[in-house]
Each structure stands twice: as structure tokens, then as C-alpha cells.
Amino acid sequence: xxQIDTSAARQLLxxxxxxxxxxxxxxxxxxxxxxxxxISIDYHSTEPLYVAEVELTPDWIxxxxxxxxxxxxxxxxxxxxxxxxxxxxxxxxxWTDTLLHQRRGQYRxxxxxxxxxxxxVDVIVDGRHHTSTSILYSMPxxxxxxxxxxxxxxxxxxxxxxxxxxxxxxNNYYFMHLYRNGIGYRWAVSxxxxxxxxxxxxxxxxxxxxxxxxxxxxxxxxxxDRMRMEVRxxxxxxxxxxxxxxxxDNTGTNPIPNFTxxxxxxFSAYQEVTAECVFHRDSVLTRAGK
Numbered sequence: 001x002x003q004i005d006t007s008a009a010r011q012l013l014x015x016x017x018x019x020x021x022x023x024x025x026x027x028x029x030x031x032x033x034x035x036x037x038x039i040s041i042d043y044h045s046t047e048p049l050y051v052a053e054v055e056l057t058p059d060w061i062x063x064x065x066x067x068x069x070x071x072x073x074x075x076x077x078x079x080x081x082x083x084x085x086x087x088x089x090x091x092x093x094x095w096t097d098t099l100l101h102q103r104r105g106q107y108r109x110x111x112x113x114x115x116x117x118x119x120x121v122d123v124i125v126d127g128r129h130h131t132s133t134s135i136l137y138s139m140p141x142x143x144x145x146x147x148x149x150x151x152x153x154x155x156x157x158x159x160x161x162x163x164x165x166x167x168x169x170x171n172n173y174y175f176m177h178l179y180r181n182g183i184g185y186r187w188a189v190s191x192x193x194x195x196x197x198x199x200x201x202x203x204x205x206x207x208x209x210x211x212x213x214x215x216x217x218x219x220x221x222x223x224x225d226r227m228r229m230e231v232r233x234x235x236x237x238x239x240x241x242x243x244x245x246x247x248x249d250n251t252g253t254n255p256i257p258n259f260t261x262x263x264x265x266x267f268s269a270y271q272e273v274t275a276e277c278v279f280h281r282d283s284v285l286t287r288a289g290k
Contacts, residue, residue, distance in 0.1 A: 050081060052123050052265040056113055056134065057272070061088050063099055063107040065123070068264070080105035084125040091118040091133060113269065121267045123259070130263035135235040138271065140174060141165040143199065145229045145275040147284045149209070156209035158221065158284065160186065161201070162229060168197040173239035175270070178204055179228040180221070189234075189242045212281070225279040230272055238268035 048067035055062050065081035086099040086107045099107035113119060113136050123130045143163040149156050166172055171192065178186040186204040207220035221227075234242075237258060244255040258266040 048079070050123075050125055050130075050263050052086075052130070052259060052263055052267070054086070054121050054123075054132070054265070054267040056088070056111070056119055056121075056136065056267070056269040058113050058115070058136065059110065061099060061109050061111045061113075061121075063121070063123070065105045065107070065125070081125060084123060086124075087122045089120055089122075090114070091120050115271075119269055123263060125263075128261055130259045130261040132237070132259045132267035134237060134267050134269040136269040136271070137170065137172065137233040137235060138167045140172075140231045140233040140271065140273050141167065142229075142231055142273045142275055145277070147206070147279065149284060150203075158206040158209065158212065160204040160206055160227070160229070162204070162231070164200040164202070164231065166192040166195060166197050166200055167233070171196075171236070173234050173236060174200070174202075175232040175234050175238070175242055175268075176202055176204075177230045177232075179230070181226050182228075185227075189239055189246070191239060221279050221281075223279065223281055226276070227279050228274060228276045230274050232268075232270040232272045234268050234270050238266060238270070241266050241268075 051066045051068060053064045063086045065084050065086070066079045067081060068079075082101060082103075082105060084107070087096045088099065088109070088111065089096040090113075097109060097111065099109045101107050115136055115138055118133055118135045120131060120133045141164060143165050145160070145162050148159055148161050150159055151157075160178055162176060164174065173191045174189065176188050176190065177184060186206070188202055188204065190200060190202055192198075192200060207217065211217040211220045240256050241258045242255075244253075248255065254264070257264075
């Protein structure tokens, strides 16, 4: 398996982790009401916190260590953590391996991991240990990935339609990330509790037919867009972290902690399958019909 530099986690979870929970709609209304008057907002500086993003596959383990950034800081250059020690071991084993530091907070090690085993990562920074565990589960089974139209409250909506075959005899959790031209576009997490051992479907709402016809919505898919679906089998701890991340906009809280000792971020062991295609509107219409 190859490492993906612009991983789903890096795009969605931590890259701009903020210590301040700001009600954006309130700020917007504030600026709109007083658009002719300069408004001074007193941002309180806070001490930076450490953030770890650690991923384990059957072939390698990588870690990215940074610190949170103050609201007033424009550059991320000073947030890389290059003086940490990151170790990995299989739970129950006395053998520990140390990841090699590369650059810009990146650590990596070629590593052979076993399916069904739990692994423990230890991040040592400023003399403090922060640990997390994750189980490596079986490879996900992707059945199909395509696009279809569906009527929703009088609108024709384009959906990316993903079908998975659930692995039997184990509790499965999935992280699914749809990329558009190499940039994260939609993502979701799912589990097999409703249909253990059966077929799972996940729909990603892309755009309406009206917005696609107008051609003014940058979020609407365009002819020739390169689409890639990545599906990861993850464990329950990673699932809980990602699921709580989905709820952040509604709850106004940070995700469920994944590391001990106040370290932000996550550790996830996973296996991954991908599917790629080039988006052609005619193919969707032919397949789904009017």
C-alpha cells in the first residue's frame, strides 16, 4: 500500500485545529450589521497544544506531529514538532520499534503489522507520554462505486453511490472519503451493526441537477472531474473519534479524545481499497434515466 500525503485525516481532522470555538454565524451577522464601522475583536492568545496524526497499515506506520496555531498566526511553519519520540508495539509484546524522524514533523517506519492484532503507539514530547491503541482489521470489500440521480423533494440530486460487502464474523467500522481532482470532497463513517455480514450502501450527496445546469456552483461536479473513492476498515476507537468529529458543528465541542494526557489527534490502524473514475454526466443520465 502506498502512503497518501494528503490523507483524509490531514485534510479533515487536524490541519487547522482551533482552540477557540467561534460561532461563525454570529460573527457574520455582526459584520453585516456594522459594515460601515471598524470592529475590533479581542482574540485571547492561548498556549499551543500538541496534535498527533498516526496511521498504521500492514506495511508501514507514519506520524505527523504539530501544535495548534493561534488565530492570529498566518503561517504553519512554526507548528511542526521535530523533537518528539514516537514508538510502536503490538499489545502484549515487549518489542518496541521507534519511528524515524524525516522533516516537518513527519515520522515514519516500514513495519509489518498483523490483521486482528492491537497496536499501541506512544508519543513522547516535552518528557510526557501520550498513548493510544488501535486494532488492524480485515481489508474492506468494495462491490461498486458509481453515480446516480435520485428525486429528493422535487429536486433531482446527483449521488455518489457506494456498495460494500461487510466482512463476516467481526464488528466492522468504515471510513469512506471521496476525492475530486485530488482534493477531499465528501466523507462519512459507517458500521455494520444494522446488517452484519451483509451489503452496506453509502450515498454521498454531490449536487442538484439545477445547480449543475447553471454552472455557477463550484461545488457541483464538472465534466471530466477525476473522482477517487477511498474506503478504510477502521476500529471502534477511530470510528468514535471520526463520528464525534462529524458532530462538532452541532455540539460545539472537540472530538472524543483518542490519546491519553491531553494530546489532540488520533491513531488509526487500517486497510484500504480505492476505486477511481472520470465523471461524465452522460453516463449518469444513461444509467439512471430521466
